[in-house]
Amino acid sequence: MEDIANPERTRKILKRYGFKFKKSLGQNFLTNITILKQIVEAGEITKDDDVIEIGPGIGSLTEQIARKAHQVLSFEIDDRLIPVLKDTLNHYHNVTVLNQDILEADLPTLIAKHFDGQHNLKIVANLPYYITTPIMLHLLEAGLPIDRMVLMMQKEVAERIDAAPGSKAYGSLSIAVQLHSEVKLAFIVPKTAFVPQPNVDSAIVEFVGRQEPLVTVQNQQLFDQLVRGAFAQRRKTLWNNLQNQFGKQEEVKAGLVAALDQADIAPSTRAEQLSIQQFAQLSDCLNEQPVFAKKRGISNCQI
Numbered sequence: 001m002e003d004i005a006n007p008e009r010t011r012k013i014l015k016r017y018g019f020k021f022k023k024s025l026g027q028n029f030l031t032n033i034t035i036l037k038q039i040v041e042a043g044e045i046t047k048d049d050d051v052i053e054i055g056p057g058i059g060s061l062t063e064q065i066a067r068k069a070h071q072v073l074s075f076e077i078d079d080r081l082i083p084v085l086k087d088t089l090n091h092y093h094n095v096t097v098l099n100q101d102i103l104e105a106d107l108p109t110l111i112a113k114h115f116d117g118q119h120n121l122k123i124v125a126n127l128p129y130y131i132t133t134p135i136m137l138h139l140l141e142a143g144l145p146i147d148r149m150v151l152m153m154q155k156e157v158a159e160r161i162d163a164a165p166g167s168k169a170y171g172s173l174s175i176a177v178q179l180h181s182e183v184k185l186a187f188i189v190p191k192t193a194f195v196p197q198p199n200v201d202s203a204i205v206e207f208v209g210r211q212e213p214l215v216t217v218q219n220q221q222l223f224d225q226l227v228r229g230a231f232a233q234r235r236k237t238l239w240n241n242l243q244n245q246f247g248k249q250e251e252v253k254a255g256l257v258a259a260l261d262q263a264d265i266a267p268s269t270r271a272e273q274l275s276i277q278q279f280a281q282l283s284d285c286l287n288e289q290p291v292f293a294k295k296r297g298i299s300n301c302q303i
């Protein structure tokens with residue numbers, strides 16, 4: 001069967017349905033079959049896998065996934081694409097398309113409804129770039145037992161996700177993602193692989209879920225607040241950013257000084273110099289200060 005991604009077939013499908021791309025929905029469709037196959041290969045998809053796809057478009061990637069997977073569940077927000085997908089994917093009886101905003105989707109419930117629970121769970125998608133970060137956080141925070149995730153996104157976001165401490169791209173997104181997954185920037189995709197061409201280059205990122213988070217902290221809320229605050233203004237020192245985040249009252253400043261001292265971190269340090277483990281340690285040291293403490297558990301403060 002001819003691939004949907006074949007540029008000629010894509011053109012015919014778009015013409016038949018009089019389809020006009022909506023930039024506001026991040027609609028850049030892939031028409032390069034080699035890249036589509038590379039994405040599916042990166043997903044290591046077999047008949048043991050149930051796969052969630054976000055934004056099937058006209059079904060180019062969906063089709064390639066469906067050929068390899070047990071079941072596919074795709075979320076497409078644009079109702080104009082539903083009749084198109086019914087047509088293009090009508091040979092694939094293992095695909096269900098839901099006309100739904102992925103950010104509104106109750107994933108655990110839908111997975112329980114559409115998948116049998118006997119297969120690995122994978123996520124493979126060419127993401128709509130205007131909401132790359134919210135989608136990734138939605139997926140990671142849903143607490144799903146994801147075995148593997150392969151996402152195409154704008155190169156700049158991929159670099160932030162994959163960044164190590166000390167690099168310019170390292171920030172709160174790197175930490176949020178690396179806490180729960182091992183990540184690898186697999187390859188770069190040129191703009192020319194899409195219609196219409198986006199303004200930026202893209203990259204494929206592979207995520208493998210960790211059995212346990214990289215670090216566990218006493219007070220996750222405080223850790224999140226600490227990381228967000230520490231990176232709020234990248235040019236400023238930790239000391240300035242943390243005062244802005246937590247307050248400038250004397251007791252707060254005293255708590256900050258004590259926690260930084262206990263964690264052996266100089267107040268003049270910049271957030272990008274701290275590893276995830278150091279953030280965890282500082283978070284637990286802060287949590288030991290009465291002015292910040294909310295929850296107790298095993299502490300990273302003294303290690």
Ligand code: SAM
Pocket residue numbers: 025026027028029030031054055056057058059060061062075076077078081100101102103126127128129131
């Ligand atoms: N998978 C197709 C491909 O690779 O050619 C299309 C990918 S295109 C980059 C992104 C797709 O996501 C579009 O079909 C768009 O309508 C859809 N989309 C945008 N926002 C969405 C959302 N919040 N939930 C689900 N789908 C969304």
